[in-house]
Amino acid sequence: MKDKNLYTMVLFLTGIYTIYVCFGFIQSNKDWQSLIIICLLIAIVDLFPTKLPNGFWYNGATLSFLYIMYSKGISASTVPIIFSTLMFFLSASKPFYKINWFRLFSTLGMYFISMMCAAASLKVLNQFPLIVQILGITFVFDNVNLLIRAGIMKFVNKSPFFSEFALKKVYGVQVSLLVLTILLYHLVQSTNAIDLITEVIIAAFLMLLINFLISAYNKHIYKIEESKQRYQSLFDRNPDIVFTLDLSGKFTSINPMLEKILGYSPESILDVNLFEYVISTGKQEAIHRIEQALLGNPQQFTIGVLTKEGTSRDMFITCGPTVVNDQIVGVYGIAKDITEQKQAEQIIHKMAYFDEITGLPNRSNFQERMAETLEKAGTNNSLAGLMFLDLDKFKHVNDTLGHHTGDLLLFDVSKRIIQSVPEGSIVSRLGGDEFTIIFPNLSHTDEVIPVADEILRALAEPFYLHNRELYITTSIGICIYPEHGNDVETLIKNADASMYRAKESGGNTYSVYSKNIQELNEAKHKIHSNLHKAILREEFYLHFQPKIDLTTDKINGVEALIRWENQELGPMSPVQFIPIAEESGLILPIGEWVLRTACKQNKAWQDAGFPPIVMSVNLSSIQLQNDHLVSTIGQILRETELDPQWLEIEITESMLLQNTQHTMKVLEEIKELGISISIDDFGVGYSSLSYLKHFSFDYLKMDKSFIDNLNMSPKDELIISGIIQLAHSLNMKVIAEGVESSEQLTYLREQGCDCVQGYLISKPLPAGEFIERVWFSEKKDGIVVETE
The missing domain is CATH 3.30.450.20 (PAS domain)
Structure with missing residues (x-):
């Protein structure tokens, strides 16, 4: 609090002058009896201030000041002023020698100025009755005093000049003055009873009037002050x-x-x-x-x-x-x-729509742009082209030189493709070694053929990576809108089929979609035909791959994996028949069979005395969109009598972007059954970051491609560490799949990964072998491993 300013300095100097006036009075005055009595009364009243009926504490010293001023003049009043002020500061300052003399003299100046104003009012009121004079000087003294105090609060504390507190005090003073002046008047001048009653009635009326006026004004000022303070609070805070x-x-x-x-x-x-x-x-x-x-x-x-x-x-x-x-x-x-918000949006947008390795649009981005291209082409009645590229024998590069080199090769391949296509074309990477190119506004169907030749020539040139000379070729499938399809799915399917035709021709070539490619679909038809009877023939069976908790080094879960062996087609990989099952809708009865069989097997293990573990079952996107999925799962749990806590549903990231509102609703209903949910293949192709914060997943399963590159790709190590930290911050556990070496296991353990799964632990096994070779296996390095 800054006491000293121009305002308080004037009061301070006035206080010094008050001392000077007092000394002058002391030298000339001979009658001290009344002053001594008054000072004694001041001491008593200051120690025990008078409380009036309305609750206002009124200092008796004020009456003494006014009485001395009225009877002996302004100079005489300086004596009780100084005495009262000294008493206050002596009692308020502990120890007394720490008195703030600047404040003391400023207070004297305040009282002296108030007294001078009261004395000046006498000259104006000297022709009026005595009660009017007493009322006038009391009113002037107290209100000038309050105004000076308000000024001090304004300049020292930055408080409003007319605060609510000050106004209430003014009101109290007015009420008090009316009562006190009547009493003071009768002390000075005797009156008869009728005059006294008349004055009391007048006083009461004046009290009511003043009360009304002051209350109304006070309410108005309070509202203004409150509004101002609310605005200032909203503004400042x-x-x-x-x-x-x-x-x-x-x-x-x-x-x-x-x-x-x-x-x-x-x-x-x-x-x-x-x-x-x-x-x-x-x-x-x-x-x-x-x-x-x-x-x-x-x-x-x-x-x-x-x-x-x-x-x-x-x-x-x-x-x-x-x-x-x-x-x-x-x-x-x-x-x-919103700087951080925009940066986060940009990061999420980039992860959701652009490939991390090449910077090209990813699968979801490609599908949106392809849909936009077809819409414009349909509106303009023009042609559009689609190329589907798959690198030949790219897996060999990854297997022999590592995924880091493979990623560098993909990046260089993407640059050469971009340089080979005309301006306005849209190059995307769908994932793995698959690329697509959209050609909007074609003038004729053969316009893309020279582009395909240019791409083949560009990729035929050697690549130089890590002081190695590498060669790679590609197989290209081509289809044209609307000749080869009217929608995105059909064009992708036909371009993909054309690409496989080019690959079957030895690769390093292109193939334009034609009717002959229907032959490629005949094999799919055979698979489709046999799938219809596979459940009835009991051709499906399950293999089980364990998951290990890195905290306890014990099995805490197992993943059910479907297998199919057909008399006509022989053993079929899920990669071969699952896409066809999804396309045909047969995935629904097949998926239900997997769920029922997996739950039944888990309950059988529990009944046989094995420790309860969580059985994981993969869901297809088709199953997730089925309206009866939740009721089907509930029915299977009741049939098999398996507790829901021992069932886990795995979904892929891409499934979260399909009919998201329905998907999230279904997942919530599954969670309500008591079933846990994990995200499979996290980090590949799509990004689910925008969904992680809206749904409480239990597990996040890192894709095998990240694990493969451990100890070879610092970038993948950073991604793995980041995924683990992200999952833990969202109260999810992390499962690493595809763990095949002790070095990978050690790194994952150091990074705080919760669970692992892979050939280091065990390959997928039939139920009988699972019991013998996993639960009853030996322990190696603290981890349960399969024994040969």
Whole structure:
């Protein structure tokens, strides 16, 4: 609190003058009896102040000051003023020698000025009755005193000049004065009973009138003060930057958050134009928006603003016109810092729509752009082309040189493809070694053939990676809209079929879709035909692959994997028949069979005395979109009498992006059954980051491709570490699949991975072998492993 300022200094000097006046009076005065009595009374009243009936504490010293002034003059009144002030400061200061003399003399000055004003009022009231004179000097003294006190609070504490407290005190003083002046009048002059009653009635009336006036004024001021304080609180304590501009765009006020967010002090930018802080690319937008706000149209927009350090922050501005007396006098606004939010959105968008290795659009991005291309082509009645590329024998590069080299090769391949296609073409990487190219606005069907030749020539040139000379070729499938299909799915399917035709021809060539490629679909038809009878013939069976908890080094789960052996087709990999089952809808009865068989086997193991473990079953996207999935799962659990806590559903990332509203609803219903849910193949092709925060998954299963590159790719190690940290921060556990070496296991354990699965632990086994070779196996390095 800063006591000393011009205002208090004047009071201090007045207090010094009061001492001077008092000394002058002491030298000339011979009658001290009344003054001594008054000072004794002051001492008593100051120690035990009088409390009036209305609850107001009224200091008796005030009456003494006025009495001495009225009877002996202004000079005599300085004696009780000084005595009363000294008593107050002596009792308030402990120890007494630490008296704040500046405040003491300022207080003397305050009382002396109030007394002088009261004395001056006598000259105006000397022709009026005595009660009027007493009422007048008391009123003037106390109210001048209150005004001076309000001034001290204003200049020292920055408090409002007319606070609610001050107004209440004024009201109390007025009421008190009316009672006290009547009593004082009768002490000075005797009156008869009728006069006394008349005066009391008049006093009571005046009290009611003053009470009404003061209360009404007080309520009005209180509302104004409360409104002002609420506004100031909203302004000063808002977590965002709040500002006002004048008609020229200059700041007229701004809250303290400016300094915290942008580094500028509020005082430094007052009367400075807003547009000086807007980055150049956004100035015209900002000018237009502020002009619209000045026209009375509220605005919301995002601009980049320069900080004091010279960096840029993204601010979301909400602004509107400031209206005073029906006139627009400026603009008010709120600026929210959304820099981190935009950066996060960009990261999520990049992960969701662009391939991490090549920077090309990924599968989901490709499908959106392909749909847009077909829509425009249909509207313009034009042609569009699609190429489907698959690198020949790329797996051999990964297996012999490692995935890091494979990633570098993919990056260089993508650059050569981009350089080989005409401007406006859209190159995407679907995943693995598969690329697509969209050709909008073709003039004729053969227009893409020279492009295919150019791509083949570009890729035929050697690649130089890690001082190695590498060669790679590609097989290209081509189809044209609308000749070879009218929708995205058909065109992708036909381009894919054409690509396989080129690969079957030896690779390093292209194939344009034709009717002859229908032959390729005959094999699929055979699979499809036999799938219809596979359940009835009992041709499906399950293999089980264990999961190990790295905390206990014990089995805590097992994944059920479907196998199929057909008399006509022989053993069939799930990779061969699952896509066909999904395409035909047969995945629904097959998936139900897998669920029922897996639950039945898990319950049988428990009944045989083996420790309860979680059985994981993979769901297809077709199953997830089926309206009866949840009821089917519930029915199977009741039939097999398996507790839901021992069942886990695995879904892939891509499934989260298909009919998301329905998907999330189904997953919530599955969770309500008590079943756990994990995300399989995390980190490949799609990104589920935007869904992780909206749904409580139990497990996150890292794709095998990341594990394969451990100790060879620092980038993959960083991704693995990041995935584990991300999952743990969202209260999910992490399962690493495809663990095949002790080095991989050691790294995963160090990074805090929760569970592992892979050939190091055990390959997928039939139920009988699972019991013999896993649960009853030996323990090696603290991990349960399969014994040969």
